[in-house]
Amino acid sequence: MTRRAGIGGRRLRIGIDTGGTFTDVVALDEDTGEIVTTKTRSTPADPAEGFEAGVRKALELLGASRTDVTALAHGTTVATNQLLEDRLEDLGFVTTEGFEFVLEIARQSVPDGYGNSYFWVKPPRIVPVHRVRTVGGRMDHTGTEIRPFDEASAVAAARWFREHGIRAIGVCFLHSYADPAHELRMREVLLREHPEAVVSLSCEVLREYREYERSVTTLVDAAVKPTMARYLRRIAGGRLRVMKSNGGVLSAEEVVRQPITTVLSGPAAGALGAAFVTRAAGRGSVITLDGGGTSTDVAVVLDCEPTLTTEGTIGRHPVKIPMIDIVTVGAGGGSVAWLSPEGTMKVGPRSAGADPGPRCYGQGGTEVTVTDAHAVLGRIPPHLLGGEIPLDVDAARDGVEALAAKLGMTAERAATGILEISAWNQANAIRQITVKRGLDVRDYPLVAFGGSGPLLACRLLDLLGLPAAVIPVNPGNLSAFGLLTVDVKNDYVRTRVERDAELDLDALGAVWSELQREAAVALEREGFPPSDHRFARSADLRYHGQAFEVRVPAPDGPCDDAFRAEVVRRFHDAHENLYGYCYRDDPGRHPVEWVNLRVSGIGPITRPVLRERPPGGDSEPAGVRRVFYDEWTEAPIYQRERLAPGTVVAGPAVIEEFGSTLPLHPGFQARVDGHGNLVVTR
Template identity: 35%
Template structure:
């Protein structure tokens, strides 16, 4: 895929509080800016997420480069976007009204939900305290909109019962009268033989040409009827929203002079086209934090770090991802609103803990933080936008960690007195003063974040002390030293573009497509099974070739990576094992068994394997990737100055738990940092978009990429 002849590549990430924009120029240089998100505002007829905040941040980026918005977009080669349309539609229950056609007798597959649906995605606390949960969300599909039709294909792909077209027509008429906006089709064994599903789609196109239709055989051609049905229904639920949005987005950009391609960040890592996202909307679901993981992988490769904890502290949430043995971990079957679906997704854990998290007192008189957030509007009380709740940002401001006159580089003034008022009011409920409340808020927040990291590592059989930690997000630099120290990590990197790092990470992403299929059989392979594997790989490769060809990408420029899912026979837990595709031979089956058992031990502990049960292959996956454009990471040169004294900007009182009191601490100008500059805690480093807090006993050093590495004495 080629972009326009422009000079710039633009990446925009919409957060719950702020919208970030990063611009890559022809020389590989990177500039960044951000503005407040305004998710309820519609501008120029573009629905939902193309908000005034996005247009504001584009205008700011244009001004940084001395251009008008039109001139800037005319000189832009690629527009890369991390959209929250599908995520918001699912969370808010604002998807399409969906109908489902399935094999007669299997209408209750989704309502039954393998039973596990009742607890899927819930924390242990939520499961054990089920009586205290809010009422469950309404189902993604009304059971009254599910219709069974007579048809049957067996497990060998042979037609047992042909499609009863009278039943299909009658079901369609009933569903259209019920005013459905989209229709999902999921028949038994359609992933082996999709002919019935495709024939029904052809019929639907003739009878209801404007209806959005999804097929399970195309979206999830693998074993697992419940998961395939959910994937088809969720895609139908979200498809109309993102189709409308992307059409409006492309139109608005073209109206302002943009002529290049729009690319979207996928939840599985990598970029895709609007066409693919409209056909497979789940590839964008929960894709927001993925950019940061990709950016972390980009820097980790430069540093030679193979084990990295990726931590993103934003305004509304804290996200954790893991890079292990140099690879970003993927989930094959993620969960959304307690529904398990089949679409690759980077493994990220999230907790409602960020700069905008609201502090409150529960019925037992205990201080809590989050998961509710003040967002951008009204925002924390110190934003002076009408917020009346104490938040993490208010606490940080009161304790001197933030400069009220230099938020967003001075573009936004923070109201210290408003922060003091809401913290004092909260303290009255706890018999505490405002400083004690602020300290409590930050202590609780840091504990929540370090606990999430432990669960993201220890539960996967790895020790966080063997990892380095990358900190980013607007609030990440403020808290990284605290939660990093609690974990005992080898080192902490506060990245130069931390506040806009998810947008930066989009610039490092490749254009990616995934293809997978079920190939159940024993491991090690028999001759017959190996023949089936080669045939299946050939079919997956043909599918990827077709999709890249549709998007103008030469197959010779596509890199392939393969994997196989393996499990002990009679178990439900599967492990994904990388598979070398070049010179794949029959004997490779033995190596896959060894790799599987090693990975299984890492995940579940020594002695948990049970080879006597037998080992079986479940499915195959191919990932095709094509590099689009990447930043040119050029190490900064040392200044050559004899003095390595960091540029002092000011001093101010700051509270540090390690000191137990307010300390008159130095504040350094991070925008003037050069390679080799060192600072010792307690201190703060102010940059245009964030503030790095360095506690007593810690040392910060600027490396060759102008990232700040924090270590402890």
């Protein structure tokens, strides 16, 4: 897509990722290729303040003004945090008459397996049953109308919501994925009878079967829509795009229409940034670990693309939208160390956040955190962000010593224990994203980034047997950098359940053409001419009798017998890779079934260029500091920006930079590659 210069004459693109503790900013001058990175403290009470402060800081560093900005890309946790904190009051639900208990029935699945089923209590529904209204009318699974839409009951439902002050409403009628006519009429009634209502329709949020998941996904969209609209109004200019969970971005105007697509906004940007950096370094498949102040997000990149899922959850809510497959664990720098009633030490998932933060921040924090443990052991400098945030190491030590006294151990052992527990929490998240999905964790290098991501990299290599860890340039800002590498992307889905042997290829092609037209309209709204449109087709298939599907990419071209055979071959291969078996040679007893058809509309952007760096430079340490690994030692301290390609640093040592730190344990070494990445090996 061709970019115009800003009003000020320059062409600047800015990526801004708002985390729980810091707001990360990366600015790119598209004409010179200059990249500037910086951070500001997040402002959880009003995230827009941290956003604006980050933009101002980046522009000051570049000597530029807001008129020079041609594009802003934003990764936000506003929707995610609202769901995690269950701030979903005043939400209403409209569904088909006779199905008012669809949320109460839910699914029979029990978290953590049946071993805990005796003690598990089903959590409260996203909408209590007294705020559910039903409307007469019925479609069957083919979209044929069985009973007509009952406008009288629709009007009664709308007036009931208006009288009770319920303004966020989700609508999910049975089989509306096949024909949305009744849902569209329900919206007309709601907007006529209750003009203040914010309405989400399942046919627009998730046009896919499975009523329970479709209902919850639609309600989550309705719940976050008012919050996201207010937030984006505060920060939006005409050039703002917001990161989506699926690995694409959308304009702020489009996001207000479908806010649920942003629920994993920040973590998705980090995984894409890691994929972009490692692709340039010649590594196609890696594990990504994004360590922040509140949590750590883990994903897998296969053949330069992060893996996707539609079986995600945010908090306790199943959200069935395309999203990068990410596992999140409460093991960030601000994770609090605490004692259980049994007297054992635990770390997280509760976090001290940005305010008051860890004890060493000197902002009134009283609880010991992972960052405090690093400070006590000398593994991070006595200041953050190049000196902008001085650390009160004495306050951290006092807290760790008090905790150690309760456990009857030294402060060093207690601090090391905090870090060990945090490392195991991260290792378990990595196992969940790899071993549980049939991948051998030992085959994949780890890309560690985020402010706290590199801090435990050496220990994770030991715990998991990983071949190497890659620390990108400016790891603390990689998520913000990833926002500058992301295409505009929108996903469309249609359920069409049909046996492969009975497949109507003409009807299949017609559905894909309709989805592609919808995607093209959205891309045109985003400003992309038809010549720039790209489309990616995929299909969800399964063996007849299975409950869940496997998604495979579908080739371009006409929907003929060769096309059908190729998609089915890909399904057999994918099923065998995932589960270790397939039935390609037994189609009679195990016929293949097509379930969902999908199209992604993609509008490509101009990406930054990662240039190789020349060898040579100062590889001497900038000083020494007492650091505790297995014992106290005078460890050399290196400034990363002074390390040139080819330099090898042997542990014990510490490599510091503006947004992050790498403690290099004894027995490990870090080599600087041609792009400036640190490659850590035993």
